[in-house]
Amino acid sequence: MSAESIKLGLRQDRAAIVRQLREQIRRMEHDYARPPERQWIGTGLAALDERLAGGGLPTGSIVELIGSGRACGGLALATWLTARAASDGGQVVVIDSAGDFYPPAAEQLGLGADRMVLVHPRREVDALWAAEQSLRSPTVAAVLLTCLLRVEHRQSRRLQLAAEAGGGIGLLVRPIKAQARGRVSTAAVRLLVGPTRSEPGSVRWLVQVLRCRGGWPSEPVVVGLEDEACDVSVHAAAVGGADEPVLRLAGG
Amino acid sequence: MPLLSVERTSRCCGLPADKPTAVAEPVGQSQRVVSCCRLALTGGVRPGQTVAEARAVLPELAVCSHDPQADRRRLGQLAAGAMQFSPIVQPVEPGVLLLDVTGCERLFGGERRLGGLGIRYVEREGFSVRGAIAGTVGAAWALAHAGGERLTVVEPEGEVAALAGLPAWSLRIERDAVAALDRLGVATVDDLLHLPRSSLAERFGGSVLRRLDQAVGAMDEPVEPFRPAELPAVRMSLAFPTDRQEVVHAGVESLLGRLTQRLEQQGQGAAELVCTFYREQARPIVSQLWLSRPTRALGHLTSLLAEKVRGLDLSVPVSAISLHVVRAGVVPRWQGRLFESAEVSDPQKAAGLLDELSNRLGQGAVVRALPGDDHQPEHACWYEPVTGGIDGGIQRIRHDVTRRVKPALRASPSPTLCFAKDGAPKPTHSTEHWRASRQWHPTKTPKSSSPTLCFAKDGAPNEGTHASNEALADPGAPGPVAPHKGTRRIKSDVARRVKPALRSDSVARDENDHAHATAAWACHPDRLSEVRMAAGERPVRLFARPQPIDVIAGANGGGPAWFRWRGDRRRVAWSVGPERIETGWWRGRQVCRDYYVVQDQEGGRFWMFRDRENRRWYLHGCFE
Numbered sequence: 001m002s003a004e005s006i007k008l009g010l011r012q013d014r015a016a017i018v019r020q021l022r023e024q025i026r027r028m029e030h031d032y033a034r035p036p037e038r039q040w041i042g043t044g045l046a047a048l049d050e051r052l053a054g055g056g057l058p059t060g061s062i063v064e065l066i067g068s069g070r071a072c073g074g075l076a077l078a079t080w081l082t083a084r085a086a087s088d089g090g091q092v093v094v095i096d097s098a099g100d101f102y103p104p105a106a107e108q109l110g111l112g113a114d115r116m117v118l119v120h121p122r123r124e125v126d127a128l129w130a131a132e133q134s135l136r137s138p139t140v141a142a143v144l145l146t147c148l149l150r151v152e153h154r155q156s157r158r159l160q161l162a163a164e165a166g167g168g169i170g171l172l173v174r175p176i177k178a179q180a181r182g183r184v185s186t187a188a189v190r191l192l193v194g195p196t197r198s199e200p201g202s203v204r205w206l207v208q209v210l211r212c213r214g215g216w217p218s219e220p221v222v223v224g225l226e227d228e229a230c231d232v233s234v235h236a237a238a239v240g241g242a243d244e245p246v247l248r249l250a251g252g
Numbered sequence: 253m254p255l256l257s258v259e260r261t262s263r264c265c266g267l268p269a270d271k272p273t274a275v276a277e278p279v280g281q282s283q284r285v286v287s288c289c290r291l292a293l294t295g296g297v298r299p300g301q302t303v304a305e306a307r308a309v310l311p312e313l314a315v316c317s318h319d320p321q322a323d324r325r326r327l328g329q330l331a332a333g334a335m336q337f338s339p340i341v342q343p344v345e346p347g348v349l350l351l352d353v354t355g356c357e358r359l360f361g362g363e364r365r366l367g368g369l370g371i372r373y374v375e376r377e378g379f380s381v382r383g384a385i386a387g388t389v390g391a392a393w394a395l396a397h398a399g400g401e402r403l404t405v406v407e408p409e410g411e412v413a414a415l416a417g418l419p420a421w422s423l424r425i426e427r428d429a430v431a432a433l434d435r436l437g438v439a440t441v442d443d444l445l446h447l448p449r450s451s452l453a454e455r456f457g458g459s460v461l462r463r464l465d466q467a468v469g470a471m472d473e474p475v476e477p478f479r480p481a482e483l484p485a486v487r488m489s490l491a492f493p494t495d496r497q498e499v500v501h502a503g504v505e506s507l508l509g510r511l512t513q514r515l516e517q518q519g520q521g522a523a524e525l526v527c528t529f530y531r532e533q534a535r536p537i538v539s540q541l542w543l544s545r546p547t548r549a550l551g552h553l554t555s556l557l558a559e560k561v562r563g564l565d566l567s568v569p570v571s572a573i574s575l576h577v578v579r580a581g582v583v584p585r586w587q588g589r590l591f592e593s594a595e596v597s598d599p600q601k602a603a604g605l606l607d608e609l610s611n612r613l614g615q616g617a618v619v620r621a622l623p624g625d626d627h628q629p630e631h632a633c634w635y636e637p638v639t640g641g642i643d644g645g646i647q648r649i650r651h652d653v654t655r656r657v658k659p660a661l662r663a664s665p666s667p668t669l670c671f672a673k674d675g676a677p678k679p680t681h682s683t684e685h686w687r688a689s690r691q692w693h694p695t696k697t698p699k700s701s702s703p704t705l706c707f708a709k710d711g712a713p714n715e716g717t718h719a720s721n722e723a724l725a726d727p728g729a730p731g732p733v734a735p736h737k738g739t740r741r742i743k744s745d746v747a748r749r750v751k752p753a754l755r756s757d758s759v760a761r762d763e764n765d766h767a768h769a770t771a772a773w774a775c776h777p778d779r780l781s782e783v784r785m786a787a788g789e790r791p792v793r794l795f796a797r798p799q800p801i802d803v804i805a806g807a808n809g810g811g812p813a814w815f816r817w818r819g820d821r822r823r824v825a826w827s828v829g830p831e832r833i834e835t836g837w838w839r840g841r842q843v844c845r846d847y848y849v850v851q852d853q854e855g856g857r858f859w860m861f862r863d864r865e866n867r868r869w870y871l872h873g874c875f876e
Binding site: 067069070071072073074075076079091093098100101103104105106108109113114116117118120121122129133134137138139140197198199200203206 | 855
């Protein structure tokens with residue numbers, strides 16, 4: 001954008017300019033060779049969508065979810081996001097090194113078993129290979145990769161390239177133990193997921209956007225799902241006053 | 253393999269191995285037993301009986317229908333597999349494999365070892381087997397059928413001596429002739445050999461004499477080489493043995509070209525391929541290729557086999573390569589839609605990926621989940637390999653053995669009792685059940701969270717009813733909280749509905765317990781509501797084995813108040829339950845569990861249960 005056009009633009013709406021500039025940055029940051037034909041898939045969680053550039057997860061990219069502790073809900077959120085990413089059709093590949101991913105629960109989160117292929121690799125190398133192959137395939141809408149302790153920069157880059165080639169979304173779920181924060185990663189979106197108190201009949205996560213290409217990091221925010229079938233009112237009891245969302249990065 | 257049919261059928265139907273089984277076919281108005289397993293035989297069942305007779309002898313007999321086609325196919329597969337021992341294999345129905353092992357024994361270290369390997373191969377495939385190696389087909393047949401041992405090896409020229417004590421029927425003589433001989437008092441082969449040949453021919457025609465001659469080696473009987481069910485097979489002998497990968501690769505590629513041409517002519521696609529690399533003075537290397545759907549795409553097959561060739565041990569030079577299709581099927585045609593990107597929905601592309609994953613990571617590592625007709629969480633989900641599931645005989649994997657993959661038998665569908673205590677046993681058998689039990693929807697607005705307590709009697713929280721020292725001593729613990737005014741009261745008819753459901757339990761020894769439970773539940777409608785909410789929620793991670801944990805629980809079968817997991821002591825914010833699961837008695841060990849969904853003070857969610865047999869607590873999964 002030349003200086004002249006910016007001057008012209010001043011007369012226009014301020015927000016439009018900001019949007020234009022953001023788009024430019026996004027292009028510069030990403031692949032300028034290719035026109036931005038990517039799409040954004042809404043997460044179905046309004047509070048999270050607001051904080052993500054483009055209003056959702058970009059297709060053809062890697063999304064990293066870092067669980068801040070045990071039983072923090074990172075995998076459940078990733079399953080939900082995977083289901084959303086594949087909501088327009090396409091296969092889902094779940095690569096589960098631990099071997100205890102439970103499909104009935106995925107079904108409850110909207111990820112149907114009929115579209116899901118489960119892979120149980122024995123080694124982490126195989127897990128990464130399988131993820132790369134799956135991402136590269138245009139028939140795969142989303143790949144969920146769990147239980148990875150370390151992803152080197154090179155591997156991360158390979159996954160990113162594979163996702164760009166295939167056009168799907170790769171979701172990596174990693175524990176915070178891996179010192180994932182602060183390491184170099186090519187993921188387009190990095191989310192830190194922590195546990196938060198919720199009521200029976202709902203699922204809540206505390207999510208912080210650590211990184212979002214074309215957007216800004218955000219403060220932790222509570223996002224949640226409600227059980228529609230649940231018609232029983234929940235007995236709410238206030239304890240300890242205000243519930244300020246706090247996300248502990250220390251983990252464990 | 254005397255029990256091929258019954259063993260194959262019982263595996264396909266998923267019957268447990270310790271259940272007497274028989275296969276039957278309709279004859280006129282009645283069903284007749286064709287063959288039955290060893291347990292049924294000892295129970296008094298005989299082939300030829302009607303099913304009604306057999307059931308009268310052995311009431312618990314499971315009867316499956318006879319499928320000779322499938323038996324033939326399975327025998328063909330076994331024959332193809334047996335080609336690793338000898339190039340000349342002949343399957344003979346109903347359950348015999350003839351192998352011409354002349355000259356093959358030196359590759360395997362002797363006849364006895366070769367026989368042992370062959371027997372082990374068939375047993376690994378899941379069939380009981382007896383074998384014999386002899387100089388003639390007739391002798392080997394007789395020894396395998398009538399000899400008492402698992403493997404008999406006859407020394408050269410020892411056929412007559414080995415056969416002498418065997419019954420006459422073992423020589424493959426017709427039934428009428430056997431009956432006639434029996435009337436004459438000719439019971440063994442020895443007796444038969446002592447009869448004058450001329451009178452034998454006069455009385456019984458040429459067939460008895462011919463069989464006798466074939467057995468003792470006076471008449472030649474060739475083994476008809478088996479061609480795997482007219483499935484295309486190609487073979488190439490290399491000009492000289494090679495240990496160079498690129499040569500082997502080029503050979504495989506040209507073989508594949510010929511193979512796909514043959515498939516094209518037949519209008520078929522390969523669903524399973526076996527590629528055998530023959531080596532001099534060493535055992536051939538057999539590598540199998542599974543495909544998720546029949547295909548004859550040259551490029552795809554080449555890339556899959558190239559992966560196999562890359563992993564090949566070429567320390568001993570390869571002298572010949574053969575490639576044969578073990579299973580074939582019709583290549584499904586697919587028509588693209590006009591307004592849809594062809595790439596995204598092309599099943600051929602999707603199949604390509606699955607084949608690639610499956611052939612590198614192993615058939616059992618790439619699976620699809622299937623709903624199991626069982627309420628026990630470990631059994632509510634089965635895994636089926638994406639490849640090789642076309643032709644019956646699919647091996648399914650249980651959730652708790654995903655890490656060490658081996659064929660697992662499916663439990664027979666049996667009555668299950670599972671109450672969510674709202675009186676409605678839940679339907680199963682489809683993913684609809686998983687879905688219907690609970691489905692999450694995004695909330696429109698994020699709300700700040702607040703903890704809720706599980707109410708016990710009269711709406712008082714758990715901790716209140718149980719005078720747990722630790723719970724009360726903790727200054728930070730929230731005090732008992734009164735229920736919110738808006739709490740919905742369950743109508744009394746719901747409470748009453750509980751009773752019949754609990755009564756329907758067939759397990760007698762729990763009768764008292766249940767009566768007590770019924771009484772306790774009926775008068776606390778608040779708890780019913782909680783249980784209804786919990787029904788069906790499942791954790792994303794389900795541990796293969798439930799982990800024992802320390803729990804401090806509320807009184808009167810209340811939910812957990814504290815628990816310790818991996819060294820951390822966690823205080824329970826709320827718990828929802830119990831969801832009672834009682835099932836699995838037909839597996840020998842009944843499972844009686846009260847499941848609770850538990851959230852700790854930090855917000856971590858867990859799924860734990862109390863075993864009602866030993867009253868201990870286990871963590872079974874977490875909503876990670």
